[in-house]
Amino acid sequence: MPTASVPLNLVDVTLEYPDGEGTIKALDRVNLTVQAGQMVSLVGPSGSGKSSLLAVAATLVRPTRGQVLIDGTDAIGLGDRERTALRREAIGIIFQQPNLLPSLTAAEQLIIGDHLRGRSAKAAEAEAAKMLDVVGLASSAGKRPHQLSGGQRQRVNIARALMGRPKVLLVDEPTAALDHERSDSIVRLLRRVTDEFGVGTVMVTHDTEFVPLTDAVATMRDGRLAAAVPTAA
Numbered sequence: 262m263p264t265a266s267v268p269l270n271l272v273d274v275t276l277e278y279p280d281g282e283g284t285i286k287a288l289d290r291v292n293l294t295v296q297a298g299q300m301v302s303l304v305g306p307s308g309s310g311k312s313s314l315l316a317v318a319a320t321l322v323r324p325t326r327g328q329v330l331i332d333g334t335d336a337i338g339l340g341d342r343e344r345t346a347l348r349r350e351a352i353g354i355i356f357q358q359p360n361l362l363p364s365l366t367a368a369e370q371l372i373i374g375d376h377l378r379g380r381s382a383k384a385a386e387a388e389a390a391k392m393l394d395v396v397g398l399a400s401s402a403g404k405r406p407h408q409l410s411g412g413q414r415q416r417v418n419i420a421r422a423l424m425g426r427p428k429v430l431l432v433d434e435p436t437a438a439l440d441h442e443r444s445d446s447i448v449r450l451l452r453r454v455t456d457e458f459g460v461g462t463v464m465v466t467h468d469t470e471f472v473p474l475t476d477a478v479a480t481m482r483d484g485r486l487a488a489a490v491p492t493a494a
């Protein structure tokens with residue numbers, strides 16, 4: 262029986278930036294494996310390398326050394342076009358700010374980038390309707406960003422990231438702009454979609470309160486990642 266691929270596997274990843282005469286190691290021999298349906302919290306002080314880890318895992322930044330395996334595919338060995346296609350097909354990225362286009366409805370936000378996936382307009386519309394339903398916004402499909410609350414805008418952002426049915430979800434401080442109640446419901450939603458779609462999710466968070474909703478917590482310090490520890494939940 263073929264074994265299922267691991268959604269995300271970072272192997273001995275080092276990322277160096279020039280720093281005056283020398284270099285600074287934003288990531289220092291980082292190893293991280295995220296299984297399907299697993300949600301990992303990534304915590305650590307400012308400047309410890311959390312955003313760098315997400316950028317490398319998103320295949321947006323090439324590491325100086327090491328391997329980035331997305332659903333079993335070595336992303337570093339691919340050409341630019343293949344890597345862009347892999348990102349589109351396998352990775353969902355959710356930033357702090359939803360970055361929605363002001364003039365588009367919630368459904369249109371999901372559909373606009375989807376033509377690159379080669380789906381028909383009708384199929385894209387159906388998928389957008391499904392994903393808005395998944396995030397609890399079925400009745401808001403026709404609303405524009407200014408007609409939605411901050412929490413609802415973040416839900417549109419999550420629905421958009423799910424449009425390609427990704428294997429990996431990379432989430433950077435999803436609750437930074439939200440009050441406590443909305444933050445809680447956003448993290449619970451991310452937990453649910455991780456389970457429902459069997460994605461491997463990494464969530465950077467300052468809010469340790471939400472860590473128990475995730476399966477494991479990995480701590481960064483000075484570019485080094487300590488082995489992920491299962492949460493008590």
Ligand SMILES: Nc1ncnc2c1ncn2[C@@H]1O[C@H](COP(=O)(O)OP(=O)(O)OP(=O)(O)O)[C@@H](O)[C@H]1O
Pocket residue numbers: 278279285286287305306307308309310311312313314
């Ligand atoms: N483009 C860049 N050029 C040079 N140095 C960089 C660059 N991006 C990040 N760094 C450095 O790499 C280190 C890790 O930064 P990173 O942004 O990944 O940390 P972080 O944990 O995400 O911090 P924060 O919680 O403040 O967002 C820091 O020392 C930072 O200054």
